[in-house]
Amino acid sequence: MNPIFVAIDTPDVHRAAALARDLRGLAGGVKLGLEFFCANGEDGVLRIAEGQLPVFLDLKFHDIPNTVGKAVAAIAHLQPAVLTVHAAGGREMMAAAKAAAPPQTKVVGVTVLTSLDQSDLAATGITGAPDEQVRRLTDLAREAGIDGIVCSGAEVAAAKKAWPDGFFVVPGVRPAGADVGDQKRVATPREALNDGASILVIGRPITDAANPAGAMREIAASLNAEEARYIA
Numbered sequence: 001m002n003p004i005f006v007a008i009d010t011p012d013v014h015r016a017a018a019l020a021r022d023l024r025g026l027a028g029g030v031k032l033g034l035e036f037f038c039a040n041g042e043d044g045v046l047r048i049a050e051g052q053l054p055v056f057l058d059l060k061f062h063d064i065p066n067t068v069g070k071a072v073a074a075i076a077h078l079q080p081a082v083l084t085v086h087a088a089g090g091r092e093m094m095a096a097a098k099a100a101a102p103p104q105t106k107v108v109g110v111t112v113l114t115s116l117d118q119s120d121l122a123a124t125g126i127t128g129a130p131d132e133q134v135r136r137l138t139d140l141a142r143e144a145g146i147d148g149i150v151c152s153g154a155e156v157a158a159a160k161k162a163w164p165d166g167f168f169v170v171p172g173v174r175p176a177g178a179d180v181g182d183q184k185r186v187a188t189p190r191e192a193l194n195d196g197a198s199i200l201v202i203g204r205p206i207t208d209a210a211n212p213a214g215a216m217r218e219i220a221a222s223l224n225a226e227e228a229r230y231i232a
């Protein structure tokens, strides 16, 4: 499987469709998140899915189990390849999401957002380093019976060790020297894949480039042959 999913974060469905078209054959899939979904809803998702790239629907559900289960049931017909919930919503909530998802959808739990560092986490009342909280939520996600987690490149090696057959989504990925923007726990594509990421989520370094397909090819060139084997 081509491990690079491009985060298409825009409210503009025409721009999103053009990016998905440009990236066909280069990306493993596209990730549509809250910005796109709030503006375009399921019609927008179906429009992008016509581009024939797998769609990762990143709606980061976080609510009581009944509400999350019913929200997942409401989008199940979109058949996303990957779907996110917040692991902090708890074991029952994650289990409800998994029970309502189509069987082939990988349900993954967001652990500690890659935009948070230790002091941001402390401000939410969670003391300790991000990797400790990631470890705790990884265990919870596994016990809940979902497919994997979302974490930064700094935590993925430990998560993979603890859960060898888990599915690991790593955002906060930046080619060496790229602008990190609002991301605080970042890794290069090569580091994240070497450390056990199943897929990488990369947005602005590709979508803000003057030539997104060219930026994708540069990222592929930064990987070793084993990692780049699925990228055209």
Ligand SMILES: O=C(O)c1cc(=O)[nH]c(=O)n1[C@@H]1O[C@H](COP(=O)(O)O)[C@@H](O)[C@H]1O
Pocket: 007, 009, 033, 058, 084, 110, 112, 113, 114, 115, 150, 151, 171, 172, 173, 181, 183, 201, 202, 203, 204, 205
């Ligand atoms: O769940 C996610 O995809 C996610 C989790 C996380 O901890 N950090 C994170 O950045 N993301 C998403 O990954 C994408 C990163 O985009 P860029 O920072 O532009 O590469 C965005 O669409 C975020 O919503």
